[in-house]
Amino acid sequence: GQDKFPGGGLSLVFRLNESTPEVLWEVLLERGWEEYDPLEQDEQDWNLYWCMSGFRNSDYENVLLWQRLNHLPKTMRLARKDWLARSLRRMRGTYGARLYGFSPMYTKLGADGKDIFIFDDIKNLTHDSPVIIQKYLSNPLLISGYKFDLRIYASVKSFCPLTIYMYQEGLVCFVSEKYNLASLDNLFSHLTNTSIDKFGPFYTTDKEQVGQGCTWTMSKFCSFLHSQGINEILLWQKINNIVTLTLLTIAPLIPSSPNCLELFGFDILIDCHYKPWLLEVSYSPALSMDCPAHIMVKKSLINDFIDLLNYTMIDGLRRRGYLRQKQRRPSNSGTRSLLPKSPIVRLIPKSVCESKWQCQSRINSYWHCSCSEGKLPAIHSQRVESPGQRTHDKNVPSLCVGDFILTFPFNDITHKASQGPLDVKTIVHKVRKLTS
Template sequence: MSILHNTSHQQRCFTRKYTAECHGFFSPMATGPCGTETLVFRLHESTPEVVREVLLERGWEEHDPLERDQGDWNLYWRTSGFRKSDYQNVLPWQRLNHHPNTMCIARKDCLVRNLRRMRCTYGATLYGFSPTAFILPNDYTRFLEEYAKSRLGPGGKRGYWICKPVDLSRGRGIFIFDDIKHLTYDSPVIVQKYISNPLLISGYKLDLRIYVCVKSFSPLTIYTYQEGLVRFATEKYDLASLDNLFSHLTNTSINKFGPFYTTDKERVGQGCKWTMGKFRTFLHSQGINELLLWQKINNIVTLTLLTIAPSVPSTSNCLELFGFDILIDSNFKPWLLEVNYSPALSLECPADVMVKKSLVNDLIDLMNYTVIDSLRKGGNLHQEQKHPYSSSRRSLMPQTPLVHLIPKSVYERKLLNQSSNCYRQFASNECKLPAIHTHRVESSCQRTQERNIPSLRVGDFILTFPFNDVTRKASQGTLDVKTIVREVRKLKSQLRSSQARKENRKKERNGGTAAIKKNLHLCFGVLDTHIF
């Protein structure tokens, strides 16, 4: 299956190639420069096929236990967590796709407990982005009190609740109810207030899958992918039919079996997914300035990860890809629904192909492979690194400017695919997510040379934390959560003030198109001109 990309992405690939050739950095192709060996990947049996496909396209070789030593590899990818010994024995040229002790954030009851603890410590104003939730059976009495309050509220308004098994995924076991007599369960569940006023497009409910990469927990370094997926229910939203999962749930694993999945639905189209770029184009078509919305989502990501960051052991050469599921309500408030560990990377539709293949490519780029990583059996290097936790050990944080490459074989194929009619029909008129930082984002030729300062952008991954010098210093050594939370509060206040000023200026200009376009360019980078 081919990789489909837009013109800006092709230009970025050329920039990577040019910068690499200028500075002599390593492009991990099969032949290898100066006789270096090929980079080798090792996959667990349940690894999504797209990971193998991307790595082979980049010129890697798959680990063969009959031909190579057990530890003769550069990347080990699993959908489940690694053993403690895997982290203890990892060598400088090796990477793991999980940090230790991060799986708990994806278990619904653990997430509820952690967010509840942070809400009690730092207040509901800051941590009010998750619906009120109870863990049953332990919180059953507290749930009854809240349920009674909602029934006796102003006007006796009916409240809606959603029940989810704590340890299941893909929408399994979920149901919605408005009367407690319908609440039944035979295993631990969480019961949350159901957001009954979701944002709808032509009557269809949707949520956002935001891809987040934590490159390091010490220092805390978070990248958010500027593309992503928008997932739709396949039947129109209707509170009168709470038992219709095709109307209320957006999980692809459920909706692909719905009777209207292949139907060309009004504005949504066939299937149940958009790319984030297409969603952003929709927001612009409605006259919505989404900068504040995206920054709210970034804050949700940071504040959620702060719930586990202090307890994650400091381990080099690991990174973690999370999938944050965000619901936007009719007031454009984003709500955190859940966090996914090893988010699904299956390719089931054109939107999946566009987003996930590039996502895996850029994730590999974030791993900072260089020429020396291919010398797995080099005598001096091997002897020097027998003790992997020595102080001289190189981590994923760049100490010299690194260029993140996609090999020639891949970017040439991307250019060939640009002319694909399928792509033009699907991806035309789409926009990118805004650059997270309002200050200038450096190009690949301007990467910082200061040690332990991460690049602001790697491919389509945008650095969202740290977002200033104070948060960078607070994430060094022992994580200073209080200082980080204080800076997030300041950022929220500044964004609100900035947004109010922009709205006032916009009114004064009477909607001057040229000025609006200039402001959006400063915030988001180049936009598709058709919007204006």
């Protein structure tokens, strides 16, 4: 969509660092944004600062009302496999392995498949620094003999109160050679990593059911599960629970940052019993365009993520707009009250709902939703309101923004428990009930 507001507002302005993928630059220009020029514009005359690495504390402290950052503070630790392993082990000790037994132990590895190796005897492990060993999941679900994992996208709009959106599309990444436990040294048979598999000799081969390349969209995967008589809706709810429970490990540690938004990538492996396992969490998930499925999914993902940032017409005016609006308000209102609030999209007429969260419960009760073949559960009937539109409900986040769907909070109790201080025990209890 275009981010031009009626009434003569200025274009929104974006800042990118050198490592930002080109597709983000393309999407923002297509939406009518302008790139920040430090030689022509004031240092604070921008709306979005996108950085693949983390921001400095001073960046968070100095962010202004019309500005957004694409990271929340202190979230990078979630992508550290050693930190995640310790945190999940702690939660497993507190709430039990039945709920938190969704992740094997991790080795301390690099990104993009660097330093990844597989062994079947601990005596074969040699290292010169501390590592965490990940138990290899040897019984993965296979499609025509090929192993795969899922890249799930989730956005956190706030950790205080906790607000989680799951993206309905995603990627399914296959190995380029058939799974074979007898050849652990053949990474093309075991590692579902595009950075590795695209160099494999059979990457472009037309593989049975999988096809050429090594990537499906999530819609295609759901269509396949549906054709096999598998309850893809219940599987999706289990994955949603993994995302929520994982984010709860870090939520109490993250300070409130209303001008920030985070996009995570969750890598999920499905075993032969259709149990989902968390492999890792990606901070600044890759936005490279290596195949048609990447183009189809990631461009829409970026567009919908920008919509989640909830820009309004006054943001296009930047400092001038907020100063002008402040002059029209009573002197005791304060500038922080000018921060744009998220609109709410009602899925059911108010007269039908006993409470606003009845609409919300439709989202997490996936087995009550209609599901057309080849699509994830159709849980919304309309897209988010256009930028600049607001409703009078300031406390409830939008139920859907493009293909992002609100998965937490999902009822009155979890909404109350998500307010500071975070009531993790109550939230875990309610999440447990979703698939019990």
